Amino acid sequence: MTEPRSGGSPTAARRETGLLRAHSPEVSAAKARRWGSFYFAEHMLRSMRAYLVAIVVTSVGNPFLYLFSMGVGLASIVDRSPGGTSAAFDGVGYLAFAAPALLVSSAVMTSANEMMFPVMAGFKWRRTYYGPHVTPLVPGQLAAGHTMAVGVRLLVQSLVFFLIMLLFGAAPGPWAWLLVPIGVLAGMAFGAPVMAYSAHIEQENFQFSMIQRFIVMPLFLFSGTFYPLGTMPVGMQWIGWISPLWHGNQLGRIVSYGLQEPAWLVVVHVLYLVALGAFGVWWAQRNYVRRMGK
Numbered sequence: 433m434t435e436p437r438s439g440g441s442p443t444a445a446r447r448e449t450g451l452l453r454a455h456s457p458e459v460s461a462a463k464a465r466r467w468g469s470f471y472f473a474e475h476m477l478r479s480m481r482a483y484l485v486a487i488v489v490t491s492v493g494n495p496f497l498y499l500f501s502m503g504v505g506l507a508s509i510v511d512r513s514p515g516g517t518s519a520a521f522d523g524v525g526y527l528a529f530a531a532p533a534l535l536v537s538s539a540v541m542t543s544a545n546e547m548m549f550p551v552m553a554g555f556k557w558r559r560t561y562y563g564p565h566v567t568p569l570v571p572g573q574l575a576a577g578h579t580m581a582v583g584v585r586l587l588v589q590s591l592v593f594f595l596i597m598l599l600f601g602a603a604p605g606p607w608a609w610l611l612v613p614i615g616v617l618a619g620m621a622f623g624a625p626v627m628a629y630s631a632h633i634e635q636e637n638f639q640f641s642m643i644q645r646f647i648v649m650p651l652f653l654f655s656g657t658f659y660p661l662g663t664m665p666v667g668m669q670w671i672g673w674i675s676p677l678w679h680g681n682q683l684g685r686i687v688s689y690g691l692q693e694p695a696w697l698v699v700v701h702v703l704y705l706v707a708l709g710a711f712g713v714w715w716a717q718r719n720y721v722r723r724m725g726k
Contacts, residue, residue, distance in 0.1 A: 468569040472577025531602035532684030539615035543623030551630035571720035590615035618680025624712025631719035
């Protein structure tokens with residue numbers, strides 16, 4: 433057996449002799465306390481491989497079908513209507529008008545799904561939170577790691593959606609690439625409060641189904657996704673103002689084709705989404721700690 437050369441570092445000596453030693457418990461605990469959120473985010477991303485096929489199909493198939501139906505189907509009818517393009521849809525084709533909102537809507541719906549049943553599974557059905565919790569990881573890190581993993585999924589999904597938009601010519605502006613972070617921001621602004629609520633409830637008695645039917649779907653239909661919010665009756669326009677989806681839609685149209693909005697309203701869009709997401713993350717971490725203990 434070859435003796436290690438003298439004068440080298442202990443790590444180099446172990447490599448030369450083929451010996452690898454694990455970190456001491458103290459070192460491992462210190463790393464977990466410092467990087468625990470990232471470790472759990474990695475675990476969540478790896479667990480998504482169980483339904484990777486569904487993720488790929490929805491991430492590619494949904495935007496392709498949406499944009500194909502809008503570009504070849506509905507948009508071809510709307511754009512030929514008298515005054516349809518210039519008067520009702522900000523002077524652009526219907527596909528260019530609807531595509532940014534579809535990207536944002538896709539991110540919001542995905543975030544809602546990832547923040548409901550997987551959170552309940554972590555606490556009750558599969559109890560996947562409790563294994564890491566016996567290590568130095570604290571509940572706040574578990575909540576942060578889950579949030580980061582969903583954020584990575586939204587980032588990849590929004591990027592794929594944007595690339596398909598480019599294939600359809602539905603992102604004409606030079607700043608249209610900002611649709612990707614806007615999709616992530618809007619998705620987290622909606623998903624984080626949903627995550628906090630999911631961590632709060634003890635039993636799933638069709639609450640998630642009601643969220644999908646009476647919150648997610650109405651916001652999708654009444655947040656200016658398929659037509660400007662101003663064309664709705666005045667008594668219903670408040671839905672858009674409280675909806676993170678509408679604020680994300682407007683930001684997406686600003687960067688995609690240059691929708692003209694007052695500067696103060698752009699600031700309101702951004703601050704509303706940031707504040708809602710930050711509140712949701714804070715509330716979620718608080719509920720994780722309440723439910724699992726310190």
